[in-house]
Amino acid sequence: MAKQRHPSFVCQECGAVHNRWKGKCEACGGWNTIVEETGSASTMAGPVATRPSRAKGRIFPLEGLQGETKEAPRTPSGIAELDRVTGGGFVHGSIILLGGDPGIGKSTLLMQATAALAMRGERVAYISGEEAVAQVRLRAERLGLGQAPVELASETNVEDIIATLSQGRPPALAIIDSIQTMWTETVESAPGTVTQVRGSAQALIRFAKTTGTTVILVGHVTKDGQIAGPRVVEHMVDAVVSFEGDTGHHFRILRAVKNRFGPTDEIGVFEMSDQGLREVPNPSELFLAGRDMATAGTAVFAGMEGTRPLLVEIQALVAPSSLGTPRRAVVGWDQSRLSMVLAVLEAHGGLKLGMHDVYLNVAGGLRITEPAADLAAAAALVSSLSGNPLPPDTVYFGEMGLSGAIRPVAQEQARLKEAAKLGFSSAVAPAVRVDKSKSTKNERLPLATSSIGHITDLVAGIAARRRKAS
Ligand code: TYD
Ligand code: MG
Numbered sequence: 001m002a003k004q005r006h007p008s009f010v011c012q013e014c015g016a017v018h019n020r021w022k023g024k025c026e027a028c029g030g031w032n033t034i035v036e037e038t039g040s041a042s043t044m045a046g047p048v049a050t051r052p053s054r055a056k057g058r059i060f061p062l063e064g065l066q067g068e069t070k071e072a073p074r075t076p077s078g079i080a081e082l083d084r085v086t087g088g089g090f091v092h093g094s095i096i097l098l099g100g101d102p103g104i105g106k107s108t109l110l111m112q113a114t115a116a117l118a119m120r121g122e123r124v125a126y127i128s129g130e131e132a133v134a135q136v137r138l139r140a141e142r143l144g145l146g147q148a149p150v151e152l153a154s155e156t157n158v159e160d161i162i163a164t165l166s167q168g169r170p171p172a173l174a175i176i177d178s179i180q181t182m183w184t185e186t187v188e189s190a191p192g193t194v195t196q197v198r199g200s201a202q203a204l205i206r207f208a209k210t211t212g213t214t215v216i217l218v219g220h221v222t223k224d225g226q227i228a229g230p231r232v233v234e235h236m237v238d239a240v241v242s243f244e245g246d247t248g249h250h251f252r253i254l255r256a257v258k259n260r261f262g263p264t265d266e267i268g269v270f271e272m273s274d275q276g277l278r279e280v281p282n283p284s285e286l287f288l289a290g291r292d293m294a295t296a297g298t299a300v301f302a303g304m305e306g307t308r309p310l311l312v313e314i315q316a317l318v319a320p321s322s323l324g325t326p327r328r329a330v331v332g333w334d335q336s337r338l339s340m341v342l343a344v345l346e347a348h349g350g351l352k353l354g355m356h357d358v359y360l361n362v363a364g365g366l367r368i369t370e371p372a373a374d375l376a377a378a379a380a381l382v383s384s385l386s387g388n389p390l391p392p393d394t395v396y397f398g399e400m401g402l403s404g405a406i407r408p409v410a411q412e413q414a415r416l417k418e419a420a421k422l423g424f425s426s427a428v429a430p431a432v433r434v435d436k437s438k439s440t441k442n443e444r445l446p447l448a449t450s451s452i453g454h455i456t457d458l459v460a461g462i463a464a465r466r467r468k469a470s
Contacts, residue, residue, distance in 0.1 A: 087262015129181030332362025
């Protein structure tokens, strides 16, 4: 098939192809993201097979839903927090995209994972397109992993990398750090463009599928949290994992955004130290360390991240505003969720917040997505507005409806158990459902729980604390 060569205008954010240059990409709304690229039309359009067209297709056998399926074979990395996120280890022949801000610790994490596998006798390769071999070696030495038999190279040409890795026993794991630095000869565009990234990823995916090697692609993230350019790669890979945290904190959170072979709600928690990333097996202790218990405006939320309960402190500051439109700022939680909680507190809780600035912060740099945090956020807000500190030994959880009703959430028992384990003595939560079919006798709750059904109960409870105190 003769390749047509013509210039195309490709959005570097979303990969949309336009027929002329424009300031704004109509597909994703990005400004100044369109770049002229030359390449064959087939690579522009995505994964199109380049085999000659035939009048008749080959007939392949169709199978039913029943049948024998083997569990996908996996290689655990030996780093428990990483294996938790992948779903029990690296699936052979799978391809993982690891995204994260520059400097967050992606290369460090992957060096630790490759070294751990190499020490167990697996063949592993670390290909860096960003750093020289000496730099990577220096990092490994700093991590105390200088002796691990990791195969190391500084290379950016995908064909050369695949040819090299194909020699001998296929590696169990190959790291490509990063996909943005890779280029393939099959595409004419400049390195770093969407077309190159996609072409390189395609070649590496083919390599992973044919050899059974697990390939991890490192991807950089733009300011607004997108994996730059390789957003087009996201749907081609088996798993997308992001490494988060802010550089002001030591905590790093590994989170699966997409996973064809495992859960997407599990997180792995790490701490960055001078000897690399350390696993944090009991993150609640870490997130509650340094808690200020005497001040109004803080509440402990008993949350869940996947199958793991996680306690975090939610801090609120409600202060009279000098602005016409009061400020609403939130870190680690959803802005629209905060607006909703504030509206419910005003409409059903009798609070006047229209003249107040409101700040909400999740301590430790964690990002909460659960609606179960509504009640803890509301408690922190009411506490801050009223100036009454909440009891330091109490945890909060519950979802709030627009009517002010507090609705039950999943896994109450696990939340309460974790709180009891960490020395909390009571919980404020929606009425706990007792599963009649399962419980034999009266199932004992691990913690004294005051059930509340409506937001007015919460507001009244916090106001009553002042009367008791004074
Ligand atoms: P790195 O893994 O290079 O980040 P990425 O690949 O995501 O860009 O990590 C860089 C940061 O981590 C750097 O600012 C220094 C810090 N760091 C430590 O604090 N301790 C260590 O042991 C290592 C290796 C790095
Ligand atoms: Mg790096």
